Amino acid sequence: MTTTPITRRTFGLAVGATAVLLNTGAFAMAESLTERSKPKSQKVSFPSGDGTVVANLYLPEGHDPSRRYPAVAVAGSLSSVKEQMGGNYAGELARRGIIALAIDYRNYGESSGAVRQYEDQSSKAEDLSAALRFLKARPDVKATGLLGICTSGGTALYTAATDANVQALATVAGFFSEPDFAAKMFGGQEGVDQRIAASRTARKRYEETGVIETILTYNPGDKTAVSASSSEYYFDKTRGGGVRSWRNEFAVMGWEPWIAFNPVEQAPKVKAPALMIHSDGAAFPDQARKVYNELAGPKELHWAVGKHFDFYDQADTVRQAADRVAAHFHSKLV
Template sequence: MPITSITRRNLGLAVGATAVLLSAGENTMALTLTERTQPVPEKVSFESGDGFVVANLYLPEGHDPSRRYPAVAVGGSLTSVKEQMGGNYAGELARRGIIALAIDYRNYGESSGAMRQFEDQASKAEDLSAALRYLKKRSEVAGTGILGICTSGGTALYTAAKDPNVGALATVAGFFSDPELVSKMFGGKEGIDSRIAASREARKRYDDEGVIQTVFAYMPNDKTAVSSGPNEYYMDHSRGGSVRAWRNEFAVMAWEPWLAFDPLAQAPHVTAPALVVHSDGAAFPDQARKMYGLLAGPKESHWTEGKHYDFYDQAETVRQAADRVASHFHSKLG
């Protein structure tokens, strides 16, 4: 398994500062949305766990502090940063009269964390809760909710299952894993056991030496990567691959918690009004249907058209999804 390594001493406090500089230079193309085509956000930060989260705050046009608005925290795909699909949707929600906060989870982007590129759903769920607490403190906020895109659709269920500040929930092209799907994706018991062994060995090396071993998060035809499909959004330097604050890396020590990612187990505990936006062309549509059936509260399903990555940045697909999501949040949080 090809592995690269970085050390904590090479990261330090410089991570946040350099990410600001590296986020410049994204390209745009016709009919493709990027975070840089959205309204200009305000950069904010707030405490979460033992560190802090950095986020881009998008306010509706003509924002009036004396009015009341729905407010939504937005999270994106595995390893993504706020300048990718999270920023696209946050900007589109702001255009539709919603205060929206696109976040960098801890250990990613500009947020804190020494264990860079480490996937941990407990930490991520707490970051979404911290984002809701930040939004709730604002005087113009009427109610708070979460929008999860791809992996964050699953992560949002972890938060919504426990946090009463989730007044409403929406997912777009969500990834809703469970043990059966994990087994199919990663070669059954043998594949899972080998990754867990590698995870524990990498964690020991991190604890002993401060070294973070990584593999590609996305790489076509690379079986050591987390995803070895075409991954055109990330491979295209006019799309997600153009966001230089994003790193195509996955910490090897994160295999064990990543393989345990089970949002379907959380769904029966989610009572907040939920909207599920998905398509047969998006990732694992049967998992989305299964998750929808398990939700315990009021729910709506918007089954539409589009390939998975269309929901990240293709203008028409994103805007249609944002219309539906905004309507949901206005009705439930307004």
């Protein structure tokens, strides 16, 4: 375990990472989406909870302010930042005639928050709601939806379960945990109990000293990291690892809420039209099927081809997914 010199008064840039224990195999060389390939965006900010969310807003080419467009808030993997997979999909949706907003959750990236790198699904769900309120207030928006990639696929279910502004929902390579599943990932109840104890100890230390203890989010073969599996996307400087605001850190006090992450429980409350895109090579496909079966509203499950990280930035995979996601939102956000 490492300790970073982050205090309540320190504002650091955040990491982006997923916390799925998934070995995706060797990286197949293919064209990656890059910042240069995205449409131009404009930085915006808006209030959420006790702080501020910073986001990149992508407008369709030839945007006409007198028209009204479907609008979608987009977020990515556990502790990711808006310049990673969220930005990739927001840019692709803008190319397809949708206003798209890629966000930094509070405590990550450029957004506010004293407890940097801290995982909190209730806070994240509120940030997605705040993003929808921001979009809905624009005169060029006719309807609003959510797109969640990896962990934010699960987070989006929390928001969609309670927020009527989620008029349509899509997930790509979603990570859909529940407590029993988390226990399997972390070595049974003993592993869960150890992490929860560490979480509570770290929180007490933060409350007493302002110091945030962190561990590595990713470190192949390191069982003290959140994920010890191969995570090539985050270690490749031409991919997610090259995003300057990315930091490979996870606040230890976040273990308890992370283990409690339960989008499966939220699924029966989701009545908005939903599209799920997944594959046998993406994170835990049986969990994705389980969530799909539980969704209460109109739904579609598209079974694609690709490894988990292919859905983050590999051009062909992302563009094919974006085609389906955009078609879904154009048909539902009317």
